[in-house]
Amino acid sequence: MATIKAAILGFGTVGQGIYHILNEKREELRDKLGLEIEVAKILVRDTTKERIPGTAHLLTDNIDDCLSVKGIQVVFEAIVNEEPAFTYLKKAVEHKCHVITANKVMYAKRGPELEQLAKQHGVFVGFEATTAGGVPVIKTMKNILLVNDVSRIQGILNGTTNYILTKMRAEGWTFEEALKEAQALGYAEADPFNDISGQDAFKKLMILSSLAFDEQPNWADVEVIGIDTISAEQVADATEKGLRYRHVAEVEKYSDGTIYARVAPMLVDKEHPLYPVDEVFNAVTMETNYIGTLTLVGPGAGMYPTASVMVEDYAEIIGKRAGFVVTI
Amino acid sequence: MATIKAAILGFGTVGQGIYHILNEKREELRDKLGLEIEVAKILVRDTTKERIPGTAHLLTDNIDDCLSVKGIQVVFEAIVNEEPAFTYLKKAVEHKCHVITANKVMYAKRGPELEQLAKQHGVFVGFEATTAGGVPVIKTMKNILLVNDVSRIQGILNGTTNYILTKMRAEGWTFEEALKEAQALGYAEADPFNDISGQDAFKKLMILSSLAFDEQPNWADVEVIGIDTISAEQVADATEKGLRYRHVAEVEKYSDGTIYARVAPMLVDKEHPLYPVDEVFNAVTMETNYIGTLTLVGPGAGMYPTASVMVEDYAEIIGKRAGFVVTI
Numbered sequence: 061m062a063t064i065k066a067a068i069l070g071f072g073t074v075g076q077g078i079y080h081i082l083n084e085k086r087e088e089l090r091d092k093l094g095l096e097i098e099v100a101k102i103l104v105r106d107t108t109k110e111r112i113p114g115t116a117h118l119l120t121d122n123i124d125d126c127l128s129v130k131g132i133q134v135v136f137e138a139i140v141n142e143e144p145a146f147t148y149l150k151k152a153v154e155h156k157c158h159v160i161t162a163n164k165v166m167y168a169k170r171g172p173e174l175e176q177l178a179k180q181h182g183v184f185v186g187f188e189a190t191t192a193g194g195v196p197v198i199k200t201m202k203n204i205l206l207v208n209d210v211s212r213i214q215g216i217l218n219g220t221t222n223y224i225l226t227k228m229r230a231e232g233w234t235f236e237e238a239l240k241e242a243q244a245l246g247y248a249e250a251d252p253f254n255d256i257s258g259q260d261a262f263k264k265l266m267i268l269s270s271l272a273f274d275e276q277p278n279w280a281d282v283e284v285i286g287i288d289t290i291s292a293e294q295v296a297d298a299t300e301k302g303l304r305y306r307h308v309a310e311v312e313k314y315s316d317g318t319i320y321a322r323v324a325p326m327l328v329d330k331e332h333p334l335y336p337v338d339e340v341f342n343a344v345t346m347e348t349n350y351i352g353t354l355t356l357v358g359p360g361a362g363m364y365p366t367a368s369v370m371v372e373d374y375a376e377i378i379g380k381r382a383g384f385v386v387t388i
Numbered sequence: 389m390a391t392i393k394a395a396i397l398g399f400g401t402v403g404q405g406i407y408h409i410l411n412e413k414r415e416e417l418r419d420k421l422g423l424e425i426e427v428a429k430i431l432v433r434d435t436t437k438e439r440i441p442g443t444a445h446l447l448t449d450n451i452d453d454c455l456s457v458k459g460i461q462v463v464f465e466a467i468v469n470e471e472p473a474f475t476y477l478k479k480a481v482e483h484k485c486h487v488i489t490a491n492k493v494m495y496a497k498r499g500p501e502l503e504q505l506a507k508q509h510g511v512f513v514g515f516e517a518t519t520a521g522g523v524p525v526i527k528t529m530k531n532i533l534l535v536n537d538v539s540r541i542q543g544i545l546n547g548t549t550n551y552i553l554t555k556m557r558a559e560g561w562t563f564e565e566a567l568k569e570a571q572a573l574g575y576a577e578a579d580p581f582n583d584i585s586g587q588d589a590f591k592k593l594m595i596l597s598s599l600a601f602d603e604q605p606n607w608a609d610v611e612v613i614g615i616d617t618i619s620a621e622q623v624a625d626a627t628e629k630g631l632r633y634r635h636v637a638e639v640e641k642y643s644d645g646t647i648y649a650r651v652a653p654m655l656v657d658k659e660h661p662l663y664p665v666d667e668v669f670n671a672v673t674m675e676t677n678y679i680g681t682l683t684l685v686g687p688g689a690g691m692y693p694t695a696s697v698m699v700e701d702y703a704e705i706i707g708k709r710a711g712f713v714v715t716i
Contacts, residue, residue, distance in 0.1 A: 081678065085535060192678035199531060200524060206420060206703040207413060230539060330658045331666075333685065338659075348411060350696035351522035354686040357661065358679060368535050368678035375534040379708075385601050 063096040064378075067126035069103040069148055070139035071119075073246065074162050074189070077367025079112060089258050094377045101126040103148070112161070115264050123148045128154045136370055137161040138189075146170045153185075160373045162189035162366055168263035171270060174190050184380070186373025191264040192217055192342040194365025195358035199376070201271055202347060210272040210347040213361070214310040215292075217264040219340035219360030220248045221287045221307040222254040225325075226338045228295045235288060247340055247361055257286040258307065258323040260374060265309040265321055268344075277311070277319040285324040303327040306334045391424040392706075395454035397431040397476055398467035399439050399447075400519070401574065403697025404462050407440060413699070425462070429454040431476070451476045455483045462705075464698055465489040466517075474498045481505050481513075485677030487512035488701045490694055499598060510543035512610045512708070514701025519592040520545055520670040522693025523686040527676060527704070531601055536676035538600040538639050542638040545592040546585040547668035548576045549615045549635040553653075554587045556623045557632060563616060564574045575668055575689055585614040586635065586651040592647055593637040596672075605639070605647040613652040631655040 068075045107119040135152040139145040145166045149159045167190045178185045188198040216222050224238040254260040256296040262284045269276045311321040328334050337343045342360030359365040435447040452523050463480040473494045477487045495518045499637045506513045529673040552566040568577040582588040590612045597604045639649040646667040656662050665671045670688030687693040
């Protein structure tokens with residue numbers, strides 16, 4: 061049985077999730093794909109900290125260590141922020157490795173460049189995990205775009221803010237109380253700025269804009285409004301009127317070719333598809349010319365949803381017989 | 389530029405939709421896939437009736453006429469009922485044609501047999517259009533199953549009954565009035581038995597059962613309850629209580645391996661994901677082990693949604709470089 065060697069860059073929640081799934085599903089993946097996969101290196105900042113027992117010997121803080129593994133062909137990347145992630149993935153692609161990333165900040169900004177480079181080197185970039193966690197919006201949209209045009213995308217793209225808005229309504233908590241609980245549960249980062257300001261949703265929206273329209277609006281022109289100004293009173297008032305706050309990201313291409321995008325809180329009534337989308341769930345609605353309106357709803361965060369779609373990306377690339385070199 | 393020759397079997401709403409999309413998207417499909425596609429034959433029962441101007445010379449009532457076209461490699465099938473559809477597709481597969489079907493009655497019963505045959509002959513069977521119209525539930529589930537196990541599926545799988553239930557509530561129509569309008573709009577067949585009895589949803593549910601669990605429950609053991617016994621009074625009463633009737637199909641695999649399936653009307657409240665799913669929309673919710681609960685919502689009927697996913701199936705098969713013989 062041939063074996064594919066892989067490296068995991070970043071070993072936080074998502075990176076560990078990938079490791080677990082690849083181990084738990086080892087035999088099934090082998091049977092389905094006809095290839096073994098072996099995690100040969102794990103890149104972390106602090107190599108003295110063993111996060112999963114039995115992985116100490118795999119740890120390195122040097123990308124060249126990862127890429128010098130004999131037979132390395134896949135790199136899973138789950139680091140936060142543009143750098144050093146982009147530099148690492150650029151190196152990996154130049155080394156003819158397929159790359160699978162969950163890094164929305166990097167991909168929103170450098171995705172087109174990375175894709176171009178990957179094309180030149182004959183490898184693939186999997187980026188399902190960058191947007192909407194476990195909801196397969198990237199694959200679905202890629203597939204729909206084979207036949208349809210997409211004119212508009214609207215959705216809840218951040219699980220943390222949706223969790224906070226849900227708890228403010230359902231539990232009567234203040235914004236601060238809900239945020240604290242989101243942090244305790246691991247949904248929100250220690251610095252929750254990117255989530256609550258809408259910057260995280262904005263990056264995901266830009267990734268969807270690139271995919272659907274092959275371009276992004278000028279970032280500086282996009283209005284991005286967070287949820288931190290919403291008071292417990294406003295939420296209670298909305299509830300009384302049968303309305304719910306949702307933090308909605310939307311992007312639309314007008315017939316004159318202009319792209320309009322916005323991230324902001326929105327009040328929806330019970331007829332709106334986003335009304336029942338509570339907790340850390342994400343939702344994406346696409347308007348298309350032939351199919352009409354299609355909506356996907358699922359978990360927008362968490363170790364396993366995100367890691368799972370990354371392993372699916374791997375399986376999809378394998379399914380393409382994507383220039384994998386089979387070494388026995 | 390190489391050209392793929394195709395035949396369309398059945399030239400009703402969906403068959404005509406395929407023809408329109410293949411013409412409208414001719415250049416785009418050529419650019420994206422690197423291959424031309426040409427509809428070389430259209431199989432109908434009555435060859436004297438030209439449904440789209442300029443297609444009379446393509447009509448035939450003989451499957452052998454279709455398969456004897458030089459270079460024929462794809463057959464789109466949009467016929468109703470098991471036969472003669474299965475016999476036609478069997479012939480097509482034995483002729484090494486890829487087949488793409490919208491025929492749920494045939495596929496629910498003969499799908500496994502057809503897939504087996506296709507495997508032997510090195511061709512693919514596209515069946516996205518058999519279930520939930522324009523909602524890409526088949527592709528999504530296939531992809532999810534690469535890594536996840538699916539334990540339960542629940543959904544609205546028939547657009548006609550959902551339309552009827554919606555209009556009974558929103559317009560205060562009786563069942564008969566709503567059915568009549570559904571027929572006038574082309575949603576319901578002249579004989580609406582399969583829709584309103586739940587038999588249509590049942591067939592789609594069996595297709596999903598095969599896909600998720602690799603088996604179907606014994607058909608005779610499945611309780612299938614239609615919507616024709618729901619009165620205008622019951623609907624009004626539910627509305628007053630804040631509830632809505634949905635015609636729900638569900639299938640579940642228990643931990644002991646038993647598969648339980650059911651189709652029946654169900655009352656849902658405003659917290660239920662199916663609450664806002666009105667009109668001819670379909671919805672499918674899948675419970676999975678890693679991703680969690682994923683829901684897809686979209687148009688469950690209509691010429692373009694269904695035809696569109698069939699052309700996507702074609703594009704996907706091309707993307708697999710699936711043994712197409714390129715003839716210049």
